[in-house]
Amino acid sequence: MDERDDIPIPDSDPEDVIEELDSVPGEPVRLIPKSALQYHPRVADAPDLHIDDEVGVILGRSASFHSKYSEGGFGMIGAVCETSDDMLMSRFGMPVNLDLMSPHVLLVAGKRGSGKSYTLGTIAEELALAMERQEIQVAGVVIDTVDVFRQMMDDNQDQTELLKKWNLESRGFPVSVYIPRRTYVSLPDEVKKKSRLFPLAISPRELTSSDWGYVLEKGGQLSTTLDNLIGEVLDSVRKGYVLETGAKVKMKRDFSIKDMTRCIETNPRIVELYQLSTRTALIQRLRRADRLGVFHSGGTSAQDLAVGGQITIIDVAPLGSDAEAVLAILTNMLCRQVLTYRMAWTDEGTSAREELPPTWLIIDEAHTLVPRSGNTPAKDAIISYAKLGRRFGCSLVLCTQQPSAVSDDAISQADIIISHSLSHDNDIRALQQRAPAVMPEQFRDKVFISSLPRGVAIVFDQTTENKRGFIMQVRPRVSQHGGSDRLSGLFEAARLRVPELGEEISEFEEDEIDETLPEEEPTADLPEVPRPPLNLSHEDWKVLDDWMQKYVENLFAERMQEFRITEQASPRIEKEELLSEEPVEIEIDGTPTGIDEIDLNAFSIKEFSELQRPLLEKALTRKVLYSPMSHNFLFGSEVSHRETESIQSVGTDPIGLLRSVVGVLIAAGMKYVRTVEEEGFSFILLRKDGLRASVSAGVSVDAVSIPVVIVGDNQKAIVSIADKLRTAQGR
Ligand SMILES: Nc1ncnc2c1ncn2[C@@H]1O[C@H](COP(=O)(O)OP(=O)(O)O)[C@@H](O)[C@H]1O
Numbered sequence: 001m002d003e004r005d006d007i008p009i010p011d012s013d014p015e016d017v018i019e020e021l022d023s024v025p026g027e028p029v030r031l032i033p034k035s036a037l038q039y040h041p042r043v044a045d046a047p048d049l050h051i052d053d054e055v056g057v058i059l060g061r062s063a064s065f066h067s068k069y070s071e072g073g074f075g076m077i078g079a080v081c082e083t084s085d086d087m088l089m090s091r092f093g094m095p096v097n098l099d100l101m102s103p104h105v106l107l108v109a110g111k112r113g114s115g116k117s118y119t120l121g122t123i124a125e126e127l128a129l130a131m132e133r134q135e136i137q138v139a140g141v142v143i144d145t146v147d148v149f150r151q152m153m154d155d156n157q158d159q160t161e162l163l164k165k166w167n168l169e170s171r172g173f174p175v176s177v178y179i180p181r182r183t184y185v186s187l188p189d190e191v192k193k194k195s196r197l198f199p200l201a202i203s204p205r206e207l208t209s210s211d212w213g214y215v216l217e218k219g220g221q222l223s224t225t226l227d228n229l230i231g232e233v234l235d236s237v238r239k240g241y242v243l244e245t246g247a248k249v250k251m252k253r254d255f256s257i258k259d260m261t262r263c264i265e266t267n268p269r270i271v272e273l274y275q276l277s278t279r280t281a282l283i284q285r286l287r288r289a290d291r292l293g294v295f296h297s298g299g300t301s302a303q304d305l306a307v308g309g310q311i312t313i314i315d316v317a318p319l320g321s322d323a324e325a326v327l328a329i330l331t332n333m334l335c336r337q338v339l340t341y342r343m344a345w346t347d348e349g350t351s352a353r354e355e356l357p358p359t360w361l362i363i364d365e366a367h368t369l370v371p372r373s374g375n376t377p378a379k380d381a382i383i384s385y386a387k388l389g390r391r392f393g394c395s396l397v398l399c400t401q402q403p404s405a406v407s408d409d410a411i412s413q414a415d416i417i418i419s420h421s422l423s424h425d426n427d428i429r430a431l432q433q434r435a436p437a438v439m440p441e442q443f444r445d446k447v448f449i450s451s452l453p454r455g456v457a458i459v460f461d462q463t464t465e466n467k468r469g470f471i472m473q474v475r476p477r478v479s480q481h482g483g484s485d486r487l488s489g490l491f492e493a494a495r496l497r498v499p500e501l502g503e504e505i506s507e508f509e510e511d512e513i514d515e516t517l518p519e520e521e522p523t524a525d526l527p528e529v530p531r532p533p534l535n536l537s538h539e540d541w542k543v544l545d546d547w548m549q550k551y552v553e554n555l556f557a558e559r560m561q562e563f564r565i566t567e568q569a570s571p572r573i574e575k576e577e578l579l580s581e582e583p584v585e586i587e588i589d590g591t592p593t594g595i596d597e598i599d600l601n602a603f604s605i606k607e608f609s610e611l612q613r614p615l616l617e618k619a620l621t622r623k624v625l626y627s628p629m630s631h632n633f634l635f636g637s638e639v640s641h642r643e644t645e646s647i648q649s650v651g652t653d654p655i656g657l658l659r660s661v662v663g664v665l666i667a668a669g670m671k672y673v674r675t676v677e678e679e680g681f682s683f684i685l686l687r688k689d690g691l692r693a694s695v696s697a698g699v700s701v702d703a704v705s706i707p708v709v710i711v712g713d714n715q716k717a718i719v720s721i722a723d724k725l726r727t728a729q730g731r
């Protein structure tokens with residue numbers, strides 16, 4: 001039955017094959033030599049990958065997309081390092097190329113030290129290289145909590161020999177590095193220039209009162225009184241208030257923490273309503289937040305960070321234990337602003353879209369920002385970005401050491417998963433629930449997953465022709481990963497300077513703050529630059545959550561920028577951007593993913609007594625089409641094409657036939673969703689990208705009939721699967 005059994009296994013070293021392949025005319029891709037790949041697990045099932053003979057494995061790109069844009073727009077992130085019993089099918093040494101042209105959601109998982117950040121760096125390098133080659137024009141923003149990405153500026157001098165084997169040369173990249181403003185201000189100018197540093201600031205106006213709670217209580221919650229007080233303070237500062245003396249404090253669109261503490265001290269209403277101890281407690285917390293040196297009127301905007309053709313590193317390591325709260329706020333702002341501006345356009349043709357290019361947001365250690373349980377200021381924003389970003393050309397790379405601790409709403413959006421070694425059962429399980437249908441048994445083995453060496457990963461591509469997961473060695477970095485230099489020493493010192501809450505902050509120290517930080521620029525009083533009115537398409541608008549719609553309204557109100565929602569289609573939604581399909585939704589409740597794991601014994605086969613074969617076929621097909629559960633699954637969303645196939649046989653074992661029919665669908669890349677029961681009929685539901693299929697079965701005295709209905713918009717794909725079913729039956 002298994003084709004591979006017929007092929008004799010040559011008893012030779014994979015290296016020999018490399019040479020053979022290397023000499024084939026038509027310039028096939030140069031394979032990475034065995035000596036550059038440290039780990040060569042033998043995998044029994046042959047790999048079924050999307051391959052372009054000239055470049056290698058293509059990840060994240062359908063064959064049809066690739067045939068259009070085969071010249072470039074992808075980056076080599078590693079090479080296949082699994083070996084196969086079947087020499088003809090082996091892809092050992094084949095470079096793996098990640099599509100960078102259309103938007104993706106990537107999940108990079110792995111235990112600590114398994115090579116996640118390094119892999120993110122490789123992706124960032126490939127973005128930078130593809131931009132240099134002018135194949136793509138995007139913005140890359142990397143969020144770094146541990147100070148390992150800034151070093152991309154320098155070349156990787158440690159692995160020159162290895163790089164040669166990969167046909168690569170070490171080099172640095174002109175990245176921009178944003179560090180907390182306070183740390184920035186304290187550095188000498190020549191260091192700033194040499195290390196390409198920029199100050200990172202968050203305007204206090206960006207924070208809601210619950211965001212403040214998160215910052216002031218380090219991820220916890222403020223007491224109700226403090227929470228009320230902060231709400232009142234924000235309100236007063238925004239609207240203005242009257243002092244005891246009768247003097248008026250003007251409303252401020254943009255304000256500083258100092259404006260907030262001043263309000264607590266001098267707004268008579270607040271002084272009257274809140275006890276001194278409450279006011280002092282809040283002032284103390286706010287001053288402590290101020291000492292982090294990131295909250296500053298003006299603030300860094302998404303436009304500063306997401307710049308076309310540029311890789312920006314946001315390095316919050318100097319914030320130490322406060323990094324998390326600040327990052328959450330910052331990520332929230334970034335995700336929301338990028339989405340908003342990517343949606344909008346102006347009549348003049350200077351579209352808002354040019355203000356913010358398609359953005360690749362790369363978030364290291366994301367589980368703290370989008371946790372499965374609990375909330376952070378960034379959670380909703382990241383989930384929205386993951387869900388909607390692709391619509392606006394934006395990509396997301398989430399990295400985590402604990403996939404089980406990351407919100408499923410975010411993970412379920414991933415179209416590509418790169419999993420390094422994992423050791424906890426929960427994490428392995430969380431990952432496997434997201435893995436595609438075809439996965440060699442070996443990859444499910446805990447021992448196998450936990451013993452992947454560092455830099456090696458299992459790769460799953462959920463939406464394209466890469467039907468089965470495979471093992472990849474991540475390529476060596478051309479630029480430096482991590483490492484310490486004089487700056488890291490300074491960062492280390494900076495994170496020690498922020499006092500813990502409860503420690504006295506003397507008036508003297510407060511004066512010191514004023515000296516080290518230059519006077520705040522009076523941004524609020526500057527004349528506003530007129531901004532052209534923006535258009536948002538109704539189609540885009542209606543997919544936004546309520547809170548996101550509100551945010552957009554507020555953002556434009558604050559920036560005094562008019563916007564209108566029009567019935568016009570957004571000019572920015574071009575064919576290419578739409579080409580990347582919606583992600584496959586996979587049910588998470590312990591879904592079996594291979595044919596052997598679908599419990600076919602639980603499948604009830606409807607028995608008819610005297611029905612003739614053509615009638616049996618017709619009756620069953622109608623059942624699949626019109627039984628509510630099957631019907632809703634198939635036609636729940638509009639589809640333009642449908643194929644029905646009915647597999648017949650005389651006197652065979654119905655379960656065996658069912659197994660082979662479902663097996664054909666799974667081999668065609670369809671994923672098992674679940675089995676449903678209705679009025680004595682069972683239906684096996686499967687899906688793949690926009691395609692859905694439902695299968696039932698029935699027997700009469702002399703025949704078995706298995707009706708299959710496949711629906712979707714991609715007629716070609718549907719016909720091809722139906723063909724496969726027919727061929728299988730012919731056999
Ligand atoms: N593909 C790789 N090739 C060579 N060295 C690697 C590779 N991946 C990781 N490393 C090394 O392993 C160490 C840990 O990698 P890192 O990516 O920082 O781990 P983490 O998974 O914790 O983010 C680093 O010092 C890095 O240089």
Ligand SMILES: [Mg+2]
Pocket residue numbers: 116117118364
């Ligand atoms: Mg890391």
